[in-house]
Amino acid sequence: MAKYLAKRLGQSLIAVLGITLVVFLVLNVAGDPVQLMLPPSASQADIEAMREEMGFNDPIIVQFGRFLKGAVVGDFGMSYNYNEPAMAVVLERLPATLKLAGAALLISLIFGIPAGIISAIKRNSKTDAVIRSISLLGQCIPAFWLGIMLIMIFSVKLRWLPTSGNDSWKSIIMPAFTLGVFTAATITRLLRSNMLEIMTKEYIDVAKAKGLGGYMIVMKHAFKNALSSILTVLGLQIASLIGGAVITETVFGWPGIGRLAVQSITNSDFMVVEAIVFIMAISFTLINLVVDILYCIINPRIKMQ
């Protein structure tokens, strides 16, 4: 176990390093932050002086070395836009994103799991058809459109919920729903198909032969086994909830890192972009690692190698 963990951690570290290297290179090719750091009226000489001072004239390998040295201790340099340490700018917004991702995940589990089970049990019934249609819709509706529609209905018409911001518990309802719908639909559809698959297995027949009740069969035998197989998908969904809230955060003016990422890219605030990518890369690899470990625990036949 320890050996496996060490190996996987090592792999994760290489992955994070690789991602940061790619981002660093791409950003360096993409633009010149110094142009944007100084006011338009600054002269070419000012720019050169600044570039020299910031070390942008050094060979790229030297720059990356310096970047890595800082990154190890969480120092990604100063944000040009906010005049604060880049990591601080990102960490300040991370709680809002995690809160949103958590709420979205909760919503998707609350809706997705029961819907998936019911759909599977009542296969080909009207209920099943309704659930399948809704979940299909849930995966097809663009977050942007859904968000605006929710605002129009619940904020403008009914005046129940605030249109945007992060002011009270009411603020999170619409963005979390918008973000959670896709995951809920994914869980529903996956759970349904997995449950149906499992219900044809021999051990379910055995359970039936033992005279177990429908509830026991569904929950103890079918659902638990189906759950293990949706774990991977769930892990990836969590990671993408954290990283993929760009549109939702923008529509609802949610002060998270997705919006920050877009802003920083537009402003060529490279230090912040690098810090965000670093955080996202770490959360992706960590979640993957956790999922793999969970997978092994749930199903001992998958050996830790």
Next chain:
Amino acid sequence: MYNKKCLNLNTKQQISKKFNKMPLVSFAILRCMQILADDNDKNQKIIYKDGGNKMKKVISAALIMVMVLSLITGCSNDSSGNSAGGQSQNPGSSSSKEIKFASPVDVSSLDPRNATGTTTAQILAHIYSSLLKTDANGAIAKDLAESYESVNDTTWKFKLKEGITFHDGSKLTSEDVKYTIDTIKDKDKKFKLASDFSFMTVNVTDELSFEIVTDQPFAALPLRLTYVKIIPKAYVERVGDEEFAKNPVGSGPYKFVERKKDEKVAMEAYENYFGGKPAVGKVTYLIIPEAAARIAALEAGEVDIISNVETSQVERLKSADNLDVIGNPTTRVIFIGMNTLIDSPLKNVKVRQALNYAVDKDAIIKGVLDGYGTQIATISTPQYEGYDSSIAPYEYDPEKAKQLLTEAGYPNGFELKLSVTSGYLNGQDVVQAIAAQLAEVGIKCTVREADSNTQREQIAAGTVDPLYMNGIGGPYSNIDLVTKLSFSTGERYSTYSNPDFDALRLKAAATVDKNEAAELLSQLQQMAKDEAPAIFLYQQYGLYGYNKRVINWTPRVDEMIVVTDADVQ
């Protein structure tokens, strides 16, 4: 100032626009098909049989729960708890009155020495005072200064009003002015405004009097001084620059209360404001990046004033009883820049003039901008000091354009690339219209949408497309700034070079005498027209939606929303 405000909101607007335009039905069908295909694959997967180890399953279930819960609880200590979040808008005493206004982007810094961009300037205008300020029409007025005069070409004498205090109660004196300028200039502190003030020195005479000496004659000093907000020396020295940026103290009509990044800046009236306590007790600036969400917030009564309304939304807002839209000319000059640094027909002045004759500005303003634009002749809006109204814009005359093209040796026209970035009011549509009009005289344009930053870098590198839409304006813009930034030899964002033009501009910039300067600026505008370094188009309008309960609020030419004089009914 460059169009920084616009840069920030571009991507989001683009995202929203693209989604708006996306044929939803076909998109949905496509997704459905994809998902159905995925499902089939998933059904093929091997599903592992029950391992039968109960304990492990319990652990795994617990771990999943922990993951979920930690995601939620791990962030419960964020700062969202302490805010009121109320939307009470009941009028009454000044302390219970509140105005909320919204724009797409957050302020860059609350330390005025680092403050760039229009959005930041509009918030600072509430918290701070400056020696001089501009009124809603862009005319220079006194703020902290009781009086000022130019003693000679490089020396200006100032006297401060008596009895002005900062929000912490301390008195505002000449020393604070000196400290502000000195620290901005301080190279070690690396403030963003450093290069704009590096040529100024403050010599304190007494508590309320001082002189500002410039290294060379600088006619636009009064305008430049409108953007240096005076900071309290004692407070800043005591708490340090970092803390000051977090908890700024100024001498403006509103005190800083709270900032939540990317969310809001809250302010409350300063009772001892030297201009009299404001009528409205609380002012909150909300950051709402998405255009549709801003409209919704206005309709839901959550905000009172919004900026960056799209022309397509005007009718909708006007149809509501309690809302209205106002379009106001701004200091932003919109033109099609010409890259004369690369080899192209644009090096020929006749071609450049022909392009100006070939574009029907009136039709564009009426047809594409719904009337939200005012045609301008050259580099100046009517609000700029030194504007010469006698210089008429190029009239629309395609025949003349063809004739000029023939004289220049291009009777059959030629092909050019024309690029546009988002951020200008209906910019993409304007550029399409221009391309169609240029085609009429034989100039075929390939229109390309470019990313703002990329285009800026291309302009700086001199590799930008031969024709590109550009706009210069904002709180501190004037003829000199527009000319310097876009049409001067060797300037970063200029793609035009003409030593005579440079010499004339520099002479005007260094002429402190107003009449003499006006004469030179008039010559500069005439020369800009004759040399035609761009297709001069129009002055951009700012479109604001507002709730009619707000009174005494005037939109400003410099694109800022300032509600210090406003009241609510």
